[in-house]
Amino acid sequence: MLATRSELLEKIRLGEDSFLEMKEVKFAGGKVRGPTQDGVANELAAFANSAGGVLLLGVEDTSRTVIGIELDKLDAVETVLREACEQSIKPPLAPIIERLTLPDAGGIEQPVIRVEVKRSLFVHQSPGGYLQRVGSSRRPIPPDQLARLFQQRSQSRLIRFDEMPVPGATLEPLCEDLWRRFVVSEGAAPREVALRKLAMAAQDDDGAWRPTVAGLLLGSERPQEFLPSAYxxxxxxxxxxxxxxxxxxxxxxxxxxxxxxxxxxxxxxxxxxxxxxxxxxxxxxxxxxxxxxxxxxxxxxxxxxxxxxxxxxxxxxxxxxxxxxxxxxxxxxxxxxxxxxxxxxxxxxxxxxxxxxxxxxxxxxxxxxxxxxxxxxxxxxxxxxxxxxxxxxxxxxxxxxxxxxxxxxxxxxxxxxxxxxxx
The missing domain is CATH 3.30.565.60 (Heat Shock Protein 90)
Known part of the structure; x- marks a missing residue:
């Protein structure tokens, strides 16, 4: 999601939406003054409770201008991000944190930090409560919608948790030697069809094929990469x-x-x-x-x-x-x-x-x-x-x-x- 330089620049030009949040980083001495740890946690949890998204630090959202982050202060910003994910979000998040450079108004490359959050298997609570992404802002999830979200993403929903496609995972981790042992009859069916019949893969809301929780647990050599507590x-x-x-x-x-x-x-x-x-x-x-x-x-x-x-x-x-x-x-x-x-x-x-x-x-x-x-x-x-x-x-x-x-x-x-x- 917004993984390439050109995609990021185009989205910055267009402004924030359901999948992009931009923040200028401000400092007081060597410490990060803004955004706060709680503020970061709220933004990331809202993405996780929705369809996922990218938080871009070092870009001013109103003017849509790349400001950048001083090189010697990148570690401090990443510490705020890590602590927000581990301490201020329940259950914790493990986003992708990437350092890169983008050109400012004068064409000079400036360091920024890109934080990608996938749509989560879980419902996450942050200091602001249970939040979701609506357009360019975050909003509290209404009680009736929150109940449905818990039902969709927990053991009690109609589709069982072990049959849910795992966000962010591709079919690549599924080892053929492992999943083939469950196939009763050999045939010429495509891999996706065979895995779907076994409930080891399913299509997500965007139509992408992803391994299910059960598929990773019995069809991958390293299911803990996506399900870290499954041991x-x-x-x-x-x-x-x-x-x-x-x-x-x-x-x-x-x-x-x-x-x-x-x-x-x-x-x-x-x-x-x-x-x-x-x-x-x-x-x-x-x-x-x-x-x-x-x-x-x-x-x-x-x-x-x-x-x-x-x-x-x-x-x-x-x-x-x-x-x-x-x-x-x-x-x-x-x-x-x-x-x-x-x-x-x-x-x-x-x-x-x-x-x-x-x-x-x-x-x-x-x-x-x-x-x-x-x-x-x-x-x-x-x-x-x-x-x-x-x-x-x-x-x-x-x-x-x-x-x-x-x-x-x-x-x-x-x-x-x-x-x-x-x-």
Whole structure:
């Protein structure tokens, strides 16, 4: 959007509109006096809540004249931009910030800063509230329109979040080796058609083909470039509590699982297998039997459910896995869908991410240790939760249990088996 020099010069000549905001930068000593951090946040959030746009700093909007920014003050301006995006906008924005030069009235090249904001998957709040871009100005979003916008850009809308095209992403990140594994029948259909049938790509409001959230999560080697919170954070602790930082070696191991979701699932299972304790018992008639702290089948089902059913519309929230000496905790972002509660999980099914669940049900199982009971990553018969509960109880005699945290995160606690309690 307004990416070339000629496009920018032509837009400056025509003046501000729904896609361009121009600001002169003023200083008091070495500090930026205007625009303020809150003012910048309001402009950028309004673009994100609308169709996207460009904020051009170093251009006076009334006279449409390039003023420029002194070279030694560009860093200070960029700091204001960065802090506005990170501190004054909820959820934060990650715009494209570019330094370039444009000619002033005398033809002399002057440094300016171009900030490009894409139409967002989320609804953003800034110090001015929930704003949108209307022509050359920003306006508060009326309550009825705001309700519709939240519906369109959240889990509750008619088009599920995992089927939404990701703004700013092209089909290039989708790796053919990854998305082809979901194609049931080979044919001569164009790539876009095949991806659309899989709900891995869709056309946006402008008719451009873009990967969906589900498409990036299972069809890209690096989905985190566009969905930075779509990963598993795993930590193994030495004891039974999270010791405050600064005390002795309380973390045994820590790792972030990134990449396609199926790899994240396998990597998280490998993390648990690596860090859990395994006790060995001699059998009465010779030989020995190993007793792990956790049933890996239960762990696999739990991690799969966590990534398949989490709410990907919650910015900054990731799946968290915490391994303690006496339990495994798995945190999955989001409320339970529809009218479900923790008591009904074992009896009912409800998929928040229907496209994602469908793809995981076609995703081949690559971990040979799970192959005897599962050909594909996910089971669509609703047996995951019963398996978790049954396997955990049979192994250690203690039940696994779910609970909601602040109505925004689902926690599963799997007790560790106690070797000392075994005969």
């Amino acid at each position: 598993i954070q795993a930590v193994a602790y030495q004891g039974t509590t999270v010791v405050p930082q600064g005390e002795s070696a309380y973390q045994i191991d820590a790792s972030d699982m990134t990449g396609p979701l199926d790899r994240q699932i396998h990597a998280a299972c490998a993390f648990v297998r690596k860090n859990m304790q395994v006790a060995a018992f001699k059998q009465q008639h010779g030989g020995r039997v190993d007793m792990p702290q956790f049933s890996m089948r239960a762990v696999f089902e739990a991690i799969t459910n966590a990534v398949a059913h989490r709410d990907y519309s919650i910015h900054g929230a990731k799946v968290r896995l915490r391994l303690f000496a006496d339990r495994l905790e798995i945190y999955s972002p989001g409320m339970l869908p529809n009218t479900m509660d923790t008591e009904s999980l074992v009896e009912r099914q409800s998929a928040r991410n229907e496209a994602l669940a469908s793809l995981l049900a076609r995703c081949p199982m690559e971990d040979s240790s799970f192959a005897p009971y599962r050909n594909f990553i996910m089971d669509r018969r609703g047996e995951g939760v019963p398996i978790i509960l049954r396997e955990t109880l049979e192994l250690g005699g203690k039940p696994a249990h779910y609970r909601m945290i602040d109505q925004s995160e689902l926690l599963l606690v799997i007790p560790a088996a106690n070797p000392e309690a075994q005969p």
